[in-house]
Amino acid sequence: MVDGFPYEVPEEYNNMPLLKGRATVDMKVKIKDNPNVEDCVFRIVLDGYNAPVTSGNFLDLVERKFYDGMEVQRADGFVVQTGDPEGPAEGFIDPSTGKSRTIPLEIMVDGEKAPIYGETLEELGLYKAQTKLPLMHLERWQWLERNLMTTPLLVKSFGS
Numbered sequence: 001m002v003d004g005f006p007y008e009v010p011e012e013y014n015n016m017p018l019l020k021g022r023a024t025v026d027m028k029v030k031i032k033d034n035p036n037v038e039d040c041v042f043r044i045v046l047d048g049y050n051a052p053v054t055s056g057n058f059l060d061l062v063e064r065k066f067y068d069g070m071e072v073q074r075a076d077g078f079v080v081q082t083g084d085p086e087g088p089a090e091g092f093i094d095p096s097t098g099k100s101r102t103i104p105l106e107i108m109v110d111g112e113k114a115p116i117y118g119e120t121l122e123e124l125g126l127y128k129a130q131t132k133l134p135l136m137h138l139e140r141w142q143w144l145e146r147n148l149m150t151t152p153l154l155v156k157s158f159g160s
Contacts, residue, residue: 007114009052016103017060019048025062029072050108051115051134057103058134066092108132 005020027042046055061067067082074081092101108115110130121129 005052006049010117013053013104013117016053016101017056018052019046019056019059020052021048022046023048023055023059025059027067047132047134050132051106053103053117054106054134057101061092064092106134108134 009018009020023046025044025046027044028039029042030039046059048055070082072082090100093099094101104118105120106115106117107121108131109121109126110132116124121127121131
C-alpha cells in the first residue's frame with residue numbers, strides 16, 4: 001500500500017486536473033462504415049505515479065466525454081492519435097475560462113523520484129535514458145493497430 005503521493009507536483013501545475021494514483025478507463029471503438037465488425041473495448045490503465053498531469057488531463061477529458069464520437073486521426077504502427085475536435089478549436093477549450101488547455105511535457109525517467117517537466121531528454125543530456133509511460137498496456141492493442149492501418153475507427157465512448 002502506498003502511503004501518500006511520493007513527490008510534489010510543481011506548483012504551477014496544481015490548478016490542472018491531477019491523477020495521484022492509477023485509474024482504469026475503457027475505450028470503446030468501432031470500425032467506421034463496417035457493420036460486419038463488432039465494437040471493441042480496450043482497457044487503458046493510467047499511471048498517475050509516473051505522469052500525474054498527463055494522466056489527470058486524459059482522465060478529466062474522458063469524464064467530460066471530450067473524445068466521444070471523435071475519429072482517430074493517426075495510426076501508423078508507432079502511435080494511435082485522436083483528440084482533434086471538429087470546428088476551429090484545436091484541442092480542449094475549458095468552458096470555465098474559454099481558453100485552450102495545454103499541458104507540459106512530463107517525462108518520468110527510470111531511477112528518478114519525480115518526473116521532469118518542460119524539458120526534453122536531449123536538452124538535459126539524457127539521450128539514452130529509459131522512460132516510463134503514463135498509459136500502461138492496452139488489451140487488444142495488436143487488433144487496434146491492424147484495423148486502424150486499413151480502416152478508420154470512431155471512438156464511441158469512454159468510461160472510467
